[in-house]
Amino acid sequence: MPSLSDVHHPHHLEFESVRELPESHAWPTLHDHPCVSEPVPVIDLADPKAAEFMARACVSWGAFQVTGHGVAPRLLEAIDSEMRRLFALPIQQKLKAARPPDGISGYGLVPISSFFAKLMWSEGFTIAGSPLDHARKLWPHDPDQFCDVIERYDQVMKALAGRLISLMLLSLGLRHEELDWAGQTGKPLPDLAGVLRLNSYPACPDPDRAMGMAAHADSSLLTILYQSSTSGLQLLRAEDQNGPTRWVTVPPLPGALVVIVGDLFHILSNGRFRSVVHRVVVNRSRQRVSVAYFSGPPAGVTVSPIGKLVGPGRAPAYRAVTWAEYLGLKRKLFDKALATIEMTEES
Numbered sequence: 001m002p003s004l005s006d007v008h009h010p011h012h013l014e015f016e017s018v019r020e021l022p023e024s025h026a027w028p029t030l031h032d033h034p035c036v037s038e039p040v041p042v043i044d045l046a047d048p049k050a051a052e053f054m055a056r057a058c059v060s061w062g063a064f065q066v067t068g069h070g071v072a073p074r075l076l077e078a079i080d081s082e083m084r085r086l087f088a089l090p091i092q093q094k095l096k097a098a099r100p101p102d103g104i105s106g107y108g109l110v111p112i113s114s115f116f117a118k119l120m121w122s123e124g125f126t127i128a129g130s131p132l133d134h135a136r137k138l139w140p141h142d143p144d145q146f147c148d149v150i151e152r153y154d155q156v157m158k159a160l161a162g163r164l165i166s167l168m169l170l171s172l173g174l175r176h177e178e179l180d181w182a183g184q185t186g187k188p189l190p191d192l193a194g195v196l197r198l199n200s201y202p203a204c205p206d207p208d209r210a211m212g213m214a215a216h217a218d219s220s221l222l223t224i225l226y227q228s229s230t231s232g233l234q235l236l237r238a239e240d241q242n243g244p245t246r247w248v249t250v251p252p253l254p255g256a257l258v259v260i261v262g263d264l265f266h267i268l269s270n271g272r273f274r275s276v277v278h279r280v281v282v283n284r285s286r287q288r289v290s291v292a293y294f295s296g297p298p299a300g301v302t303v304s305p306i307g308k309l310v311g312p313g314r315a316p317a318y319r320a321v322t323w324a325e326y327l328g329l330k331r332k333l334f335d336k337a338l339a340t341i342e343m344t345e346e347s
């Protein structure tokens with residue numbers, strides 16, 4: 001049973017000690033669409049046809065799994081184990097590094113939690129910039145182990161995000177030099193911004209009524225997701241415009257990473273690559289952890305539909321935004337954010 005303090009502060013449950021799903025965490029909307037199994041595209045980065053497959057996956061799914069990415073399995077194991085060490089800390093310790101209400105970094109609920117009457121069956125930690133201040137609060141005597149792994153992971157993801165973005169642009173028939181914000185010909189992609197989110201979905205006594213993470217689209221250009229060996233991630237998919245909508249599970253594939261198209265790539269590609277709505281369901285017996293690396297344009301740089309993709313005589317479908325502005329819109333408007341920057345042909 002939850003302790004008295006949990007009942008009064010249900011936002012921060014000691015999940016492991018809860019034997020029965022509290023009403024605060026029971027969702028009525030879990031079975032809105034059927035759950036099916038369908039083969040989510042898997043793309044080997046070493047394949048000469050990788051860019052072509054990516055274009056197809058981004059148009060039709062808004063996501064794919066990537067193999068042959070060169071990220072060392074040891075690094076994935078290391079971050080997996082650091083996450084488990086972090087989430088196993090007592091709640092009082094984790095709350096020392098709590099995210100301030102208007103801040104980005106720290107321990108706590110995802111910003112979109114405020115849009116829902118029910119709480120999610122998960123906890124998480126967001127890191128933007130140096131992890132050192134957080135690590136000192138969590139492990140005052142040994143902050144370095146956590147920091148080392150986070151910093152290495154961040155660096156490797158930044159490089160991979162740059163490669164993926166270049167390939168995805170190439171797959172649209174563009175070179176990254178053709179983006180205003182991508183600098184001059186021959187230069188590598190400039191300093192992309194990145195934010196890490198560590199997620200934990202504890203084993204749940206009533207998984208059919210609990211939501212790990214509510215349905216949403218990411219605001220990033222793209223998100224690179226490491227999911228441990230436990231499934232839970234689902235993509236919302238309709239095969240064609242009139243076809244039925246279903247939840248498709250992304251099966252964990254050892255060593256693979258999941259790439260999710262975010263709203264900013266949707267904008268950049270003038271809607272050709274679709275940002276995909278996804279959610280996380282939980283299970284009765286196993287804790288699931290994941291790391292999302294949200295990759296965005298350099299700070300202060302605006303993203304707008306690429307001229308070549310808009311076509312002559314047409315108006316772009318979206319206006320220009322910076323990532324910071326768009327994150328603000330998402331916090332305020334959640335799933336209405338993208339629609340508010342849509343432009344009509346007249347505007």
Ligand SMILES: C=C1C[C@]23C[C@@]1(O)CC[C@H]2[C@@]12CCC[C@@](C)(C(=O)O1)[C@H]2[C@@H]3C(=O)O
Binds near residue numbers: 111113197216220330
């Ligand atoms: C950079 C970020 C993207 C994100 C907000 C955040 O500051 C860190 C958490 C991200 C996340 C994860 C769950 C869904 C989401 C909409 C949310 O509330 O927090 C995304 C945010 C986003 O993509 O806008």
Ligand SMILES: O=C(O)CCC(=O)C(=O)O
Binds near residue numbers: 199218232
């Ligand atoms: O845990 C997952 O598989 C997905 C998490 C997610 O969608 C997010 O952090 O934005």
Ligand SMILES: [Fe+2]
Binds near residue numbers: 216218292
């Ligand atoms: Fe997400």
